[in-house]
Amino acid sequence: MFAGCTVALATPFRDGAVDEPVLRAWVEWQIAQGTPVISPVGTTGEAPTLSHAEHERVIAIVVETAAGRAKVLPGTGSNSTAEAVRLTKFAANAGADGALLVAPYYNRPSQEGIYRHFAAVAESVDLPIVLYNIPGRTGRNVEVDTVERLAGLGPIVAIKEASGSLDQVSEILVRTDLTVLSGDDSLTLPMLAVGAEGVISVAANLIPQDIAALIREFNAGDLRAARERHARLFPLCRELLGLAPNPVPLKAALALLGRGNGELRLPLCPLDEAALGRLSQALNQYGLLNR
Structure with a gap:
């Protein structure tokens, strides 16, 4: 149910607070663009720096604004199992269509601990759950054996894979029926080639x-068009995810395009002049600054 293109939505701030009018405008823009799934309050949404009340408020605003015109898949993960359960229950009660749960971070649990964490959330709500594996941020890879165990739990329907390993993606696809989604824009086409269904x-x-x-061209069997689009997208995606931690370059890009003020929350900091120049060049080469 979450195949295709899901946007990992940024969270706009103004003077230190969530900018609710801009957030609503961003949701409306995504719907107008035909985006089928919107995923707020994840890594791109700067969830680690939101208070619990802000986290819930963003979920509520996105669900309310989408109003059934797009699915809403909010991030509800935490390194505390109790907090992940609480947030996921909130998302369900708010009317979200699913929940994206990152693996527990910082406390580096064992694979058994990771399994029990996700199982506890799955058992607490009647809501489709998408696992999120990003070991570069969490400090722990959700290994395929663990994913296979979790795939046996009914509410768990998909996994966002950002391990960077096509071998791991392939093994998940061989051993489970989960929908696999790319967690890295530059790897979307390679992951589609081995059986992923979106990003x-x-x-x-x-x-x-x-x-x-890109996804549509691949699914239609137009591999030449998909490869050409991937080649065009790649330099921009490389800068968006490589110049600084996500969402620093993205916020800067949105500001350059007149779609936000670029405000971040510490400990994230704005790009320096050299990085901003590289980003501007990538946007210009893609043709975005001329639209």
């Missing part, structure tokens, strides 16, 4: 129709 995309904050077109 939870940072770049879709800027170019959702182009990300969707």
Whole structure:
């Protein structure tokens, strides 16, 4: 149910607070662009720096604004199992269509601990759950054996894979029936080639129709068009995810395009002049600054 292009939505701030009018405008823009799934309050949404009340408020606003015109898949993960359960229950009660749960971070649990964490959430709600594996941020890879065990739990329907390993993606696809989604824009086409069904995309904050077109071209068997689009997307995606930790370059790009003020929360800091110049060049080469 979450195949295709999902936008990993950024969270706009103004003077230190969530900018609710801009957030609503961003949701409306995504719907107008035809984005089928919106995923707020994840890594791109700067969830670690939101208070519990802000986290819940963003979920409520996105669900209310989407109003059934797009699915809403909020991030509800935590390194505390009790907090992940609480947030996921809130999302369910708010009317979300699913929940994206990152693996527990910082406390580096064993694979058994990871399994019990996700199982506790799955048992607490009647809501589709998408696992999120990003070991570069969490400090722990959710290993395929663990994913296979979790796939046996009914509410768990998909996994956002950002391990960077096509071998791991392939093994998950061989051993489970989960929908696999790319967690890295630059790997979307390679992952589609081995059986993934979509992406939870940072770049879709800027170019959702182009990300969707890549998936559509691949699914239609037009591999030449998909490869050409991937080649065009790659330099922009590389800068969006490589110049600084996500969502620093994305927020800067949105500001350059007149779609936000670029405000971040510490400990994230704005790009320096050199990095901003590289980002501007990538946006210009893609043609975004001339639209």
